[in-house]
Amino acid sequence: MKFDIYGRFQVEVRRENDSWTVYRSELGKRSRLYDIVVPPDLMEDEIATYLDDIFHEYARYGETVEVLGD
Template sequence: MSHRFNVFGRIIAIERSGTAWTAYHIGNEGKRRPAGLAIPSDVPPAELAQYLYDIYHESATPTNGDVFEIAPGLSG
């Protein structure tokens, strides 16, 4: 299961593999690289946006002031 979020203007994909979450930064060309973000395995999918907001809130700007899911629950 994969989720994509707009996190204050940056795209982050989060994938579930077994019991662990793995996060990736998605570049403008569509390439992904590890985000180096540890997400506790007990964070449910419905709370991922809030978790990302809490972690990255200092990146908020007047034009990019929110975190929202852009591709909920993709398989793959």
């Protein structure tokens, strides 16, 4: 799933080997974000809220993490 983080950057979260792996997406490239760990038992529909909790310091008033799709 792809997410827009407050219009600043995008991340892709993929299920790999029973865990979630996070990548930063930029200009057709992606690089793994090793410092972002999504709990393996987190449900897919909870990921946007989790990312909002992690990246909230980048947000301005009223901004949210948006789901962009698969």
